[in-house]
Amino acid sequence: MVEPGIHDDETLVADAAEDEVRPDDRIDDERHDEENRLKPEYVRGVRDALEDGDKTAVYDLVEPLHPADIADLLELVDSEEREQLASAITDLMTSEVVAELNDHVREVMMEALEPEAVATIAEQLETDDAVQLLEDLDEDDQKAIIAELEPETQAAVESALAYPEETAGRLMSRHVMAVPEHLTVGDLIDFLRENGDLEHDFHEVFVIDAAHHPVGTCALNWILTTPRSVKLTDVMKRDQTLIPVTMDQEEVALMFQKYALISAAVVDDSGRLVGQMTVDDIVHIISEEAGEDALLLSGAGDGDINEPIKEAYSSRVRWLIANLGTAVVASAIIAFFGAAIEKLVALAVLMPIVASIGGNAGTQTMAVAVRAIATNQLTRSNTRRILWKELRVALLNGGTVAVLIGIAAALLFSPMMGVVIAAAMIINIAVAGLAGVLVPLVFERLNQDPAVASSVFVTMITDSMGFFAFLGLAVASGLTG
Amino acid sequence: MVEPGIHDDETLVADAAEDEVRPDDRIDDERHDEENRLKPEYVRGVRDALEDGDKTAVYDLVEPLHPADIADLLELVDSEEREQLASAITDLMTSEVVAELNDHVREVMMEALEPEAVATIAEQLETDDAVQLLEDLDEDDQKAIIAELEPETQAAVESALAYPEETAGRLMSRHVMAVPEHLTVGDLIDFLRENGDLEHDFHEVFVIDAAHHPVGTCALNWILTTPRSVKLTDVMKRDQTLIPVTMDQEEVALMFQKYALISAAVVDDSGRLVGQMTVDDIVHIISEEAGEDALLLSGAGDGDINEPIKEAYSSRVRWLIANLGTAVVASAIIAFFGAAIEKLVALAVLMPIVASIGGNAGTQTMAVAVRAIATNQLTRSNTRRILWKELRVALLNGGTVAVLIGIAAALLFSPMMGVVIAAAMIINIAVAGLAGVLVPLVFERLNQDPAVASSVFVTMITDSMGFFAFLGLAVASGLTG
Numbered sequence: 002m003v004e005p006g007i008h009d010d011e012t013l014v015a016d017a018a019e020d021e022v023r024p025d026d027r028i029d030d031e032r033h034d035e036e037n038r039l040k041p042e043y044v045r046g047v048r049d050a051l052e053d054g055d056k057t058a059v060y061d062l063v064e065p066l067h068p069a070d071i072a073d074l075l076e077l078v079d080s081e082e083r084e085q086l087a088s089a090i091t092d093l094m095t096s097e098v099v100a101e102l103n104d105h106v107r108e109v110m111m112e113a114l115e116p117e118a119v120a121t122i123a124e125q126l127e128t129d130d131a132v133q134l135l136e137d138l139d140e141d142d143q144k145a146i147i148a149e150l151e152p153e154t155q156a157a158v159e160s161a162l163a164y165p166e167e168t169a170g171r172l173m174s175r176h177v178m179a180v181p182e183h184l185t186v187g188d189l190i191d192f193l194r195e196n197g198d199l200e201h202d203f204h205e206v207f208v209i210d211a212a213h214h215p216v217g218t219c220a221l222n223w224i225l226t227t228p229r230s231v232k233l234t235d236v237m238k239r240d241q242t243l244i245p246v247t248m249d250q251e252e253v254a255l256m257f258q259k260y261a262l263i264s265a266a267v268v269d270d271s272g273r274l275v276g277q278m279t280v281d282d283i284v285h286i287i288s289e290e291a292g293e294d295a296l297l298l299s300g301a302g303d304g305d306i307n308e309p310i311k312e313a314y315s316s317r318v319r320w321l322i323a324n325l326g327t328a329v330v331a332s333a334i335i336a337f338f339g340a341a342i343e344k345l346v347a348l349a350v351l352m353p354i355v356a357s358i359g360g361n362a363g364t365q366t367m368a369v370a371v372r373a374i375a376t377n378q379l380t381r382s383n384t385r386r387i388l389w390k391e392l393r394v395a396l397l398n399g400g401t402v403a404v405l406i407g408i409a410a411a412l413l414f415s416p417m418m419g420v421v422i423a424a425a426m427i428i429n430i431a432v433a434g435l436a437g438v439l440v441p442l443v444f445e446r447l448n449q450d451p452a453v454a455s456s457v458f459v460t461m462i463t464d465s466m467g468f469f470a471f472l473g474l475a476v477a478s479g480l481t482g
Numbered sequence: 483m484v485e486p487g488i489h490d491d492e493t494l495v496a497d498a499a500e501d502e503v504r505p506d507d508r509i510d511d512e513r514h515d516e517e518n519r520l521k522p523e524y525v526r527g528v529r530d531a532l533e534d535g536d537k538t539a540v541y542d543l544v545e546p547l548h549p550a551d552i553a554d555l556l557e558l559v560d561s562e563e564r565e566q567l568a569s570a571i572t573d574l575m576t577s578e579v580v581a582e583l584n585d586h587v588r589e590v591m592m593e594a595l596e597p598e599a600v601a602t603i604a605e606q607l608e609t610d611d612a613v614q615l616l617e618d619l620d621e622d623d624q625k626a627i628i629a630e631l632e633p634e635t636q637a638a639v640e641s642a643l644a645y646p647e648e649t650a651g652r653l654m655s656r657h658v659m660a661v662p663e664h665l666t667v668g669d670l671i672d673f674l675r676e677n678g679d680l681e682h683d684f685h686e687v688f689v690i691d692a693a694h695h696p697v698g699t700c701a702l703n704w705i706l707t708t709p710r711s712v713k714l715t716d717v718m719k720r721d722q723t724l725i726p727v728t729m730d731q732e733e734v735a736l737m738f739q740k741y742a743l744i745s746a747a748v749v750d751d752s753g754r755l756v757g758q759m760t761v762d763d764i765v766h767i768i769s770e771e772a773g774e775d776a777l778l779l780s781g782a783g784d785g786d787i788n789e790p791i792k793e794a795y796s797s798r799v800r801w802l803i804a805n806l807g808t809a810v811v812a813s814a815i816i817a818f819f820g821a822a823i824e825k826l827v828a829l830a831v832l833m834p835i836v837a838s839i840g841g842n843a844g845t846q847t848m849a850v851a852v853r854a855i856a857t858n859q860l861t862r863s864n865t866r867r868i869l870w871k872e873l874r875v876a877l878l879n880g881g882t883v884a885v886l887i888g889i890a891a892a893l894l895f896s897p898m899m900g901v902v903i904a905a906a907m908i909i910n911i912a913v914a915g916l917a918g919v920l921v922p923l924v925f926e927r928l929n930q931d932p933a934v935a936s937s938v939f940v941t942m943i944t945d946s947m948g949f950f951a952f953l954g955l956a957v958a959s960g961l962t963g
Contacts, residue, residue, distance in 0.1 A: 291772035373787035
């Protein structure tokens with residue numbers, strides 16, 4: 002329900018006045034270090050004041066902070082201190098601060114409040130921030146809070162929650178500056194003058210036809226530098242990127258990056274403009290999605306340092322158990338060669354080296370492949386070429402490492418041992434290189450997230466092949482008599 | 483040398499006209515799949531045309547693409563095809579396409595050109611894109627190309643190259659819309675009308691004092707919605723984020739994210755406005771920096787799938803050699819227990835399980851910690867609390883895995899073996915959990931990049947401790963007689 006124009010939200014609690022004179026140049030103030038983190042001395046000061054129960058001191062210390070920094074502070078202290086802190090700075094706890102909080106910390110804080118209180122906060126937020134506030138809560142809590150919302154907010158929130166998580170429909174802003182296509186630049190400026198609303202920043206004006214379909218966009222700097230008499234349709238950019246309301250957030254983020262967008266129109270199935278996404282939302286998504294790989298590859302789950310213990314345990318342990326499975330498979334291979342090891346215990350000493358380096362080589366290749374798949378740089382069109390390239394890199398790496406360990410083993414044990422371990426190393430690293438590319442691709446083809454599923458399989462392949470190649474070659478070469 | 487106003491670049495080669503009518507709604511065109519990648523059939527069509535030497539067909543196929551997509555296409559084909567493609571589409575090879583190319587691919591293409599040709603392309607780019615074009619080239623090539631530049635461009639490029647890589651000074655745009663503070667909104671609009679330049683997008687106007695220091699910013703939507711008579715100093719935002727010219731790109735990206743910025747002023751040591759950074763540059767940096775961890779953690783280096791073989795080899799092999807070192811340390815521990823293994827070969831079968839799971843647990847924790855350090859969520863203020871939390875998660879994980887493997891080992895081997903492996907598992911996972919947090923923190927305290935250096939040390943600790951705990955307990959418990 003987007004009408005051309007701007008929608009007003011009522012604000013019930015004092016928002017920090019935007020034109021208040023505040024210290025500029027955030028870097029060199031006494032509360033932040035050179036990497037823009039709150040200084041430990043400052044945080045300790047706040048903690049001491051909390052311990053003394055000195056609410057006034059706490060308030061005075063926190064008052065000059067930007068909402069994002071207040072959120073940081075709430076995240077740094079432990080849960081007990083957090084409750085005290087929150088109660089000491091009630092009117093600094095604006096909706097801005099709440100919107101900036103880490104998801105887990107915010108969840109805990111919201112759970113401690115009554116539904117009416119949460120609804121009050123939600124009312125002051127933009128729809129997308131309100132939805133973010135509510136979406137991870139218990140379903141019953143969620144229903145209770147939504148029931149307390151004003152009808153307009155309620156409708157917007159429910160409409161957003163109707164879309165799946167992490168899609169454009171869930172994340173978009175419903176406040177869009179949209180104007181009909183017959184206007185001139187002058188008409189538009191007059192309209193903006195009359196209906197000016199400083200609460201909702203916008204960077205572009207969307208031009209729509211009678212059926213509410215976006216036909217072009219006008220960047221604000223174009224509007225400002227074009228004579229009033231010019232028709233919008235003559236100055237607008239027709240080459241536009243439309244985001245379907247069901248598009249996944251990662252795809253949206255990639256589009257924004259690729260086409261260097263500041264904002265983009267979100268359209269429903271029939272092509273009607275229903276909202277917009279702006280680059281500051283995307284920035285958050287990009288960081289999240291790009292940083293996910295390292296966490297997913299190792300099975301660290303959410304990987305948020307603020308994740309509660311129970312959740313961190315349950316997401317990580319399942320991957321450790323999966324790895325237990327692959328380790329047992331590798332051990333079964335060792336058991337198969339048990340007699341050989343009994344005869345030559347040096348095999349037990351050296352075999353973990355082959356498996357370990359192979360595992361590392363596989364992980365390297367996998368990290369590169371997963372990232373390339375995620376950024377659309379590894380596709381069916383260049384798979385063969387990339388595979389061949391990765392194999393050559395693997396052979397070069399394998400050769401180098403094989404020579405080093407081969408010489409060491411030959412000197413410490415026997416020349417034949419040197420040959421065996423060198424050969425096993427080359428084989429394992431080559432296999433690791435291929436597996437590191439192919440396994441993620443297979444999962445991608447099966448529509449599974451490569452970052453999540455590949456690690457277990459690549460490790461299984463490199464461990465098993467490492468032991469098998471080394472022990473097998475040792476037996477085959479007659480080392481064990 | 484930024485004067486209030488806008489600077490014009492001369493364009494020597496045809497740029498794609500911006501108001502050309504182009505197909506909108508990029509998603510559902512016949513060349514892209516639903517994830518906005520070029521369809522394999524389309525790419526094959528281009529390749530077939532290249533093979534047939536049919537330059538006209540190639541041109542017709544490529545002509546409708548957005549510059550970013552043309553860059554994608556150049557990246558997908560192999561180096562031979564790329565040369566043919568480039569020669570078939572010479573006037574589509576705008577500076578926009580060159581700016582969008584992957585670094586490695588662009589380097590190869592630029593090396594194939596004469597300095598004068600590269601200089602021509604560089605002239606049409608914004609300074610920051612021109613610098614990106616030149617910065618990775620051979621120093622001699624670089625000098626030759628710079629010598630061919632127009633004096634103004636030459637000065638700008640040399641000034642940018644004077645700053646270290648990946649700093650604000652290197653990456654900033656020198657085109658800034660800056661106006662003196664005594665103007666009114668009306669004055670500003672008139673000024674923009676006269677000096678309007680559609681070539682350089684801007685989203686904010688910076689207000690400077692007589693000493694060229696930024697005193698505030700005016701968002702364009704505020705300018706459009708404020709009456710003409712109002713003074714800029716009354717409507718501008720004084721609360722501004724200033725980026726020092728020496729700030730590292732990762733810090734800049736974090737600031738943009740934290741304070742939800744669209745653009746920010748870059749200032750030199752004396753506080754003078756020298757340029758600006760905008761969020762579309764940041765988006766690229768964020769993706770790069772956030773995605774780096776997985777690659778760095780595994781020693782995959784640049785981790786760019788387009789990296790030439792020689793570079794991929796040299797960055798990855800050094801990590802494999804480092805891992806060879808840690809594997810040898812672990813093997814030395816096994817050798818120490820050689821006699822025990824000779825007596826009970828089951829030890830050789832089971833010991834890799836303990837080391838492997840410990841390694842995974844360590845990697846999980848490390849991935850989380852590295853990310854948290856990079857996003858300023860793990861600082862001295864909450865280290866102790868986080869460490870204690872990670873230890874508890876590790877003990878829970880260790881306990882779970884220990885019970886599973888302990889029961890299996892007790893059934894397959896002997897009850898005492900079950901106890902030994904279970905105990906070793908708990909010890910190793912606990913150690914892994916602590917190491918996964920402490921090692922990155924130590925490196926961060928030593929001003930080294932935790933993502934790069936931690937992996938080797940965490941692996942060494944978990945492998946060594948895994949073998950030592952298991953084999954040591956096995957001997958101590960009398961399993962080996």
